Structures are given as structure tokens and as C-alpha cells.
Amino acid sequence: MGELSDRRSQTGKRILQLRTRLQDAENRAKSKACVYATGSFGRCEASSHSDLDLFILGKNNGTKGRDGKEGSLLKRLDEICIKADLIEVTRVLGIQEFSGDGRYLVHYSVDELTETLGTPEDDVTNTFTARLLLLLESHPLLEDKVYKEVTEEVVVAYWRDYEDHKADFMPAFLTNDILRLWRTFCVNYEARTERVPDEEKAKGKLKNYKLKHSRLLTCYSALLYLLAVFRQQKSVHPADALAMIGLTPTQRLEWLREQPSLADAHETVSRLLDQYERFLETTNAEEGDIVRRFMDKETSREYMTAAYTFGNLMFDVLACIGKDNLFYRLLVV
Template sequence: MKIGELDGRFNHIKEAHLESEKRLEKLGKLNESYQNTGVFLVVNGSLARKELVDGSDFDAFIVQKRISRSLAQQLWTEAHEAVGLRRPGSTGVFGEDSVVQYDEMLLNIGGSSDSNESITRRMLLILESTSVGDEASFEELAKAMLNRYISDQITDHQLALFLLNDIIRYYRTICVDFEFKTEEDGKPWGIRNIKLVFSRKLIYFSGLLICAETAQRSALEKRAICERLMRLTPIERVLSVLGEDAFEPLMYYDKFLEKMDEPEIRLNLESEDKDALRKSELFRSLKNDGHHFSMSLRSAFVRHYDGSHPIHRAIMF
């Protein structure tokens, strides 16, 4: 099922999707100029998820095969100007100074040098990304990453456990990182809390679906399934796998996007008065919807994958 086929219960999802595609079309015009340069942007965030709302940032980091700092920053600047979104926040993951070497994306996965920034970039490339610049190099990197996660030695009955464990690790990293950034680093608490309940959770959930779909498939088939689902946004991925079972959680998600598209609501959620925000009707309403969203995701998951499916054991152990 495609987003365009959804009915009026999902108008905000459809509107955000359409607006995002218009902006992405502008970015696509840059690709020809950067063919064979070995430089590309990995675009993430609400734009890559096609959930663009008022106040969205341009979240993107630069990957380069050869050191070409000026070309890399030129691409980021041109893309930022073309898309017309706010500059990213000061996370260190995104922006014109966020440059990573191509080979670094494939090294130290799970090792002692695998930083929060490294796993974040890797998982965002898999779970919510589109490219600008040298598209062939981006596709090459995505395939190389899947080959790293799903080797030819994996047996048919196994899930893509290496990938699954990194997706789980990434999500837990986000949750821990939230506490640090809001308690010690002074970042806005309310809006980050709500995003954690909705958009970050949907990203994670859609990653679980990718791995669940690799059961009882050859290594080649597992990689093909992952590659196909990687090309979809989290919402598209959930619809593709779950079909109508995705409707209930996506109705809550539609309400979330509606709220995030209201400048006054976003401003209220960025309030520094945490105690007053916690008690506000706006925050409590969003949190209540978030709990229902989580429960409906779980229900859809259990309906789609019966108790004998290996994904249940893999998530628990």
C-alpha cells in the first residue's frame, strides 16, 4: 500500500509527504553536477522521512571517498540553499562541517571506536536517508554496508541479527542520549521527549520490520529485502509490511504531525519550564496519544508475526 492510497484519516501524513517530495525534487537537480566526484550528502530527518513540517531542519552529513573539503562543503551549501530549511541543531552529526570518509562508515562496527556519532550515521543511512550528489557512490556504500551486516555465511533460518542488534543498540543510544542532552546539555526537553515517543519510535519499529522480514531467506534474499525496504521511508515501510494493520498507529502519527506543523505548539514544547510543561494539557495530550501509539504498534506487530516467528525471541534475547 502506498501513501497516496490512504484516506482522509491520514491527510497530514499525505500533505507532509507531498511537500517533502517537492523539496527533494529541488535537491535532485544537484546530482548531475556531482557525478563521479565521490562526494555525496546523506540526507536524514523529517525531509528524508517525507514528514516535513513547519520548522523542520535540514539534517544532512557529508560522505567523501577522497578528501575534498571545499567540494564537500560546496555541495552542502548548495543543497541547504536549494531546500530552504533551517540549519541543523548543534549535535555534531549534521552540517557542513560534519564530514566522514567513505571507508570510515564501514569500519569499527561494534568496536571500541564505534562512537555514538558513528552508529547514528550508520543507522540513519539504513533507516531514514536519501542522497544528494554522487548517487552511485551512495548506492555503493549502502550495498557494502548490507554486505557487512549480512554475510554469505548466514544460514537461511537466521534473522539478520547483526543488523537487528545494531538497530536495537541505536534506539537505546537515542534514549540514553535524550537524558544527557536534556539534563546536562541544556537542550529543549519537551519537543525532544515527544519526538522520542513518536518519530524516533517509528524509525526503530520500522527497523524491526526490516529484520523480521529476513526470516527463512538466503543471504542474497535477505540483502535484497533489506535493500528494498531501506529505500522506503519509515511510514512507507510500515505500510508495505503491515498493510491495513498499520492504520491504527498511523492515525496517532497523523495527529502528531498535525501538532508538529503548528508553530505555536512547537514553541510551547520548547519551553524551559519543564514542570509547567509536564502539567500542560498540550503535553499530557501528546503523551497520552504516544502511549496509545506504542500499544497499537505492539498490537500490529503481534498480529502480523505470530508467536513462533523468530523476531520475538531475537528482540527479547
């Protein structure tokens, strides 16, 4: 069993453990809200060292607040109880504490995710990140049915002009947001990376290494999928987006490799998957151990060369699938 296959198996078992211990939280959320995982759990490639990144997303309650957006069906007290259950179960199972002392364990309504689209408020309230990660690397933890319903609503918001362009629809709105997310990841890395002392520099290199593998794959596997669909049928329908969301980033690459019409890209896609598997092998350790490896100049150089290779392969696949494709032009200019 390879590293990727092993990670998928581990993630499935750990999510089952979580669900088994979260029955009370499931009942509180029933028909009102879902909880979805992002990060390595959302990508179904968690290791024993992975933490758990979660969002709570509630169905609209039909009542607009002062901000003009509908609130969530999930009541405030039930939200507090669910968060308490989530904190408790991660401690019982030995999963790392929620990052930022729980500040990112946030509850939104669907309206809060969709009505902020394209507005300055989107960045300030973090709805941008919550929405994009829902579409690009999420996995439901509680209330699968609600997860499906709210995801469909978010897709509809991005496909708002679809009815007038069914035969040649390019998902420009979503594409631009995905590209913006990738650029945001890159800018955040530059802004938050300490250059001294040596250990902090090594931590920065590790963040860069992860950025150029998992973050890059999250964004560009989705773009590759949408680009391939447009190449095949000259349009991208809402159902195509939902199918893409239902696949993890690595599964999207595997899907590309299964398409006969994309035979010219199959070899490079396979190399991309192999390179990503090596990344997973490298990062399957405590952060402190990996940081110490990055403090060795030769090892650090080897890892960062691999990161650049991964980026080059991603570009090659993108260019191969995008040739003579109007959608590809949209990605570039």
C-alpha cells in the same frame, strides 16, 4: 489529502528545489560521493518548519590512512565547496540553519562507516549514528547512483556471515545495532533534558513526544519489516535489507498492511499509522508554539498519553508478527 500525504508531497517538492540549486555541488561529488538527508527530510515527512540534517559519504579511494581505513574519493577542497553550497542554498530557501552550527555536517568514507562496526570508536566518531540513519531513514540529495553503491557496501558489512547461512539467516548484527540506536536515543534524552524552569521542562516533554513517535518509528519500522520477512521466508537476504532501506518508516508500515500473510496485524498497523498522522498534525508548527502548548498541563497530558498509546500499538504489532518466530526471540532476549 491527509497530513502524511501532504508532508510527502511537500518534501518531494523541497528536495527538488534543493537539487535544482545544487548542480555545482552535484558535479563536484559526481561518481565520488553522495549527500543524504536524514530526519524529517529523510523520512519524507518534512514540514515548512523542518531543518535539514545531512551527511556526506564518499566512496573509498583505495589508500589506507594512519588509522588503517581508506579515505574518501572526495577531496577535501571539494568537500568544503559542497558544504558551502549546502549552507548557501538552505539560506536562500529559508530552511533553518544546520544544527550545532554545522558541526554535524560531516564527511565520511564508506570504510570509516564499515570498519568501525562493533568497535568503541564507532560511538566516538559518530559513525554509528551516520551508518544507522543511512539505513533507517535516509534519502539521497546528491548523486543517487553513489548513494545506492555505498548503501549496498554497508549492507554487505552487516551480512558478512550470510554465505554460510543463506537458508536461515537472521540479521542479528544489524538488529542489535538498531536496538542500540533506540536505547542511545532514550539515554541521550534523559541526559540532556533540563527539568527547570517550566519552559525547559516543556521543551523536554516535546523532545520526549518526538522520541516516542518519530524516533521509535524509525527504529521499529525496520525491525518489523525484517521480522515480517523472516516470518515469510525463514531467512533475510541482502536484497530484502535494500528493499527495506528504500522505504520510509511509514511506507514500511504500509508494506506490512499489504502482506496477505500478515492479515492478523493489519488492523493494528492501520491504527499505528493513524496515530502517527495525528503526531504529524500536532508537530506541524513552530517549535515555540508547540512548547507553549506543552506548558499547559492538560494539553501536555493528552499528548503524552497519545505517545504511550503509540508505543503500546507498536508493541502489539511486534508481538503479533513475531509470534512463533525465532527472530522475535532474538529481539527480546
